[in-house]
Amino acid sequence: MSTLTDRIAQDFASSAPVLQGGGQAAVLGRRRALDALEAKGLPSSRDENWKYANLRSLERARFVPAPPVETLPAAAELPPALPGIARYVFVDGHFAPAASAALRAGVVSRTVQAGDGATMADERFALLNQAFATDGLIIEVDETHARPLQLEVLFVASAVAENGGSYPRLEVRLHPRAQLTLIERHLSATPAGSFITSAVEVEAAAGAHLEHYRLQELNARSILFDTLSARLAAEAVYRLHLIGTGAQSARSTLALRLAGERAELSLAVATLGARQQVQDTYAVVEHAVANARTAQTFRGIAADRARVAFNGKIIVLPGAHGTDSRQSLRGLLAGPEAEIDVRPQLEIYNDDVRCSHGATAGKLDDAMLFYLLSRGLDRATAQRLLKWAFLEDVISQVTLAPLRRQIEERLAGQLHDEALRELL
Numbered sequence: 422m423s424t425l426t427d428r429i430a431q432d433f434a435s436s437a438p439v440l441q442g443g444g445q446a447a448v449l450g451r452r453r454a455l456d457a458l459e460a461k462g463l464p465s466s467r468d469e470n471w472k473y474a475n476l477r478s479l480e481r482a483r484f485v486p487a488p489p490v491e492t493l494p495a496a497a498e499l500p501p502a503l504p505g506i507a508r509y510v511f512v513d514g515h516f517a518p519a520a521s522a523a524l525r526a527g528v529v530s531r532t533v534q535a536g537d538g539a540t541m542a543d544e545r546f547a548l549l550n551q552a553f554a555t556d557g558l559i560i561e562v563d564e565t566h567a568r569p570l571q572l573e574v575l576f577v578a579s580a581v582a583e584n585g586g587s588y589p590r591l592e593v594r595l596h597p598r599a600q601l602t603l604i605e606r607h608l609s610a611t612p613a614g615s616f617i618t619s620a621v622e623v624e625a626a627a628g629a630h631l632e633h634y635r636l637q638e639l640n641a642r643s644i645l646f647d648t649l650s651a652r653l654a655a656e657a658v659y660r661l662h663l664i665g666t667g668a669q670s671a672r673s674t675l676a677l678r679l680a681g682e683r684a685e686l687s688l689a690v691a692t693l694g695a696r697q698q699v700q701d702t703y704a705v706v707e708h709a710v711a712n713a714r715t716a717q718t719f720r721g722i723a724a725d726r727a728r729v730a731f732n733g734k735i736i737v738l739p740g741a742h743g744t745d746s747r748q749s750l751r752g753l754l755a756g757p758e759a760e761i762d763v764r765p766q767l768e769i770y771n772d773d774v775r776c777s778h779g780a781t782a783g784k785l786d787d788a789m790l791f792y793l794l795s796r797g798l799d800r801a802t803a804q805r806l807l808k809w810a811f812l813e814d815v816i817s818q819v820t821l822a823p824l825r826r827q828i829e830e831r832l833a834g835q836l837h838d839e840a841l842r843e844l845l
Contacts, residue, residue, distance in 0.1 A: 425479060426462055430455065432484035433552060439486055440555065454551035461545055470543050473730035473762055475670035475699040478644040482616045486555050487580035487587055489515035494579050497610035503823050506571045512610065513580045513587040515556045520575075528570065529560050543674050543703060547648040550588050550620035557590030562599040569600035569630070576607050578615035578643060589619040595629035595657075602632040604824060607639055607647075607667075614642030614669065623651035623659070627681060630658045634824060638831065639667035641696065647673045653713075655681030662819060664828055665692040665700050666835050675704040679713035679741075690719045691815035693835050694727030694759070701730045708736065712743040719750040720815050722808055723759035730762040735776065737769045744771065748778035753785065753811050755804070805836050 433440070433455050440451055463479065464471040490512050493499075502508055502522060509529065510520035516531050518524075562570055576589035595601060609615065617639070625631055639645060645668045653659055665671055677686055692700040700723075706715050721729040729752060737744045752761030765778040785807050793803035812832065819825040 423462055426459055429484050429549070430459060436485045436553065440553070451552050454548045458545060458548040458552060461548070463545055463549070464543070470703050470732060473699070473728065473732075474672040474701045475644075478616070478670055482582055482644070483585055484549070484553060485585045486553050487513035487585035489513070490517075490579065493517065493520050493577065494610045497577065497579070499575060499577070500606070500608075500827055503573060503604070503821075506573050506604070508573045508575065509558060510575045510577060511556065511558070511589060512577045513585075514554060514576070514589050516558075517577075525570070525572070528562060529558060529572065531556060531558060543705070544648050544650065544676055546618055546646040546674065547620045547650070549646075550590060550618045550648070553586065553618070554588040554590040554620070557592070559592045559594065560601070560603070561594045561596075562601050563596040564598040569602050569632070571602045573604040574606070576605070576617075576619065577610045578607070578617050578639060579610040579613070580615055581613045582616035582644065587615055587617045589617065591621045593621070593623045593631065595625045595631055597626045598628040599626070600630045602821065604634045604636070606636045607645065609640035609643055609667070612640055612642065614644070615639070617643065617645045619645065619647040621649040623649070625651070625653045625657035625659055627654045628656045629654070632660045632820070634662045634819065634821070635664070636828065637663070637665040637667055637671055639671070641667065641669055641698070643668050645671040647671070648676075649673070650676045652678045652680050653684040653686065656683045657681060658685045660687045660818075661689070662815070663690040663702070664815070665690075665702075666831060668698065668700075670699040672701045673703070675702070677705065678707045678709060679715070680709050682710050682712050684713045686713075686715045687818070688715070688717045689815045689818045690731065691812050692721045692729050692731070693812075693832065694722065694729045695724045695835070696727060697725070698727045700727070703732045703734075705734045705736065706746070707738065708741040708744045708746065709738050710741055713741065714745040715747070717748045717750075718814055718818075719763065720753075720812050721751075721761060721763070722753045722755055722811065723761050724755040726756065726758040728760040728762070732764045732766070734766040735768070735778075737767075737771050737774050737776065739770045742771050742773035744774040744776065746774070746776040748780070749814075750778070750780040751811070752782035753808065754783065755785070755808065808836055
C-alpha cells in the first residue's frame with residue numbers, strides 16, 4: 422500500500438463516526454469504494470492521462486470530511502439568483518437549507534449515497550468521493566413537466582484543506598422524454614484554500630434532454646478533483662458546458678457513454694488560466710451503438726505561467742456504425758512561460774463512421790492584432806478583444822440569457838477588462 426493510500430485509509434478509519442449515516446447499505450458502499458481505491462491506488466504523474474494534473478497537492482491534503490456549518494461564512498458572496506430557478510446550496514458537501522430557495526418537493530432529494538465504485542481507472546477520484554461523501558443530491562425528473570425543469574446547485578467550499586476535505590455529490594436521473602436545465606457551480610466562500618473532490622453521475626433515459634452548465638469559480642488557492650460519468654439511452658440529448666476560471670489546480674475527468682441509438686452529445690469547454698494555475702480536463706466519449714453523434718469544442722487560454730490541458734478521446738466500438746463525431750480543440754498562449762496542451766485521440770473499430778478532429782495551439786493572430794491596432798486601439802485592449810472572440814465559440818452556446826450574462830461578466834473580470842464589462 423502506498424503512503425498516500427495508507428493516509429486515506431487512516432483518515433477513513435478516524436472518520437467512522439461521521440460516516441455512519443445513510444444506513445447499512447451506505448456504510449457497506451463506502452467500504453467497497455475504499456477497498457477498490459486501495460486496490461487501484463490514486464493516479465500519479467507517471468500515468469499518461471494524469472501527467473498534466475497537479476497531484477502534489479495531495480501530499481498536503483487531509484481526507485476526513487469537513488464538518489457541517491450552520492450558516493454561510495459572513496464573507497461569502499453568492500452569485501445573484503437566476504429568476505424563476507430553484508437554488509440548492511451545499512457548504513463543504515453539506516446541505517445548507519437557509520441559503521437555498523424555491524426548493525422543488527418530489528423532484529430533488531437529499532441523500533447519502535455510496536455506490537459500488539467506479540469502473541474506469543481514470544475515475545479513481547470518484548471512489549474517494551464515494552468513500553467520504555456525507556451528503557448529496559439526487560435529481561429525478563419524469564416527463565410530467567410541461568416545460569423543461571430549471572434547477573441550480575451551488576457547491577460552496579469554506580473549509581481549510583489542512584482541516585478536512587469537501588465531497589460534493591450529485592446524481593441526475595432523467596426518465597424517458599424528461600427535460601432538465603441544470604446549473605452546477607463550484608465556488609469558494611472564503612479566501613482559504615480548500616480541497617474538493619466532486620462526483621456527478623448522469624443517467625438519461627430514452628428521449629430525455631439535459632442542458633447542463635458546470636461553472637468552476639473557486640478561489641486561487643483551492644484544489645479540485647472532479648469526476649463526471651454519464652450514460653445516454655436511445656435518442657437522449659446531453660448538452661454539457663464547462664467553464665473553468667478558478668482554483669489553483671483543477672482536474673476534471675469526464676466519462677461519457679452513448680449507449681442508445683441516435684443519442685447526441687455536445688461537449689463545450691472553455692478554461693482560462695493565469696498566474697500559476699493548472700487547468701486539466703480529460704474527456705472520454707464512448708460510442709457503443711449505431712448512429713450516435715458527438716460534437717466536442719474546447720477553447721483554452723493560458724496566461725502568465727499557467728498550464729491549460731485538454732485530452733479528448735473518442736472511442737467507436739465495433740457495433741457503432743454510422744457514428745458522427747467531431748472535435749475542435751484550440752489553445753491560446755498568452756504568456757511567455759505559459760503552456761497549452763491539446764490532445765485529440767480517436768480509437769475506431771468500425772469502418773462506417775464519420776470522425777474528424779482538429780487541434781491547434783499558438784499565440785494571438787498577428788494579422789488580427791495589427792488590424793485592431795491600426796484602428797486606434799491600444800495593444801492591451803486589442804489583445805483582450807481577441808481573447809474574448811477566441812472564447813466566444815463556447816460562450817455562444819450558452820442559451821440561458823441571464824446565466825450567459827453572469828458568465829460573460831466573470832470572464833471580463835478574469836480578462837481585467839472593465840470597459841468590456843460595462844458594455845455587457
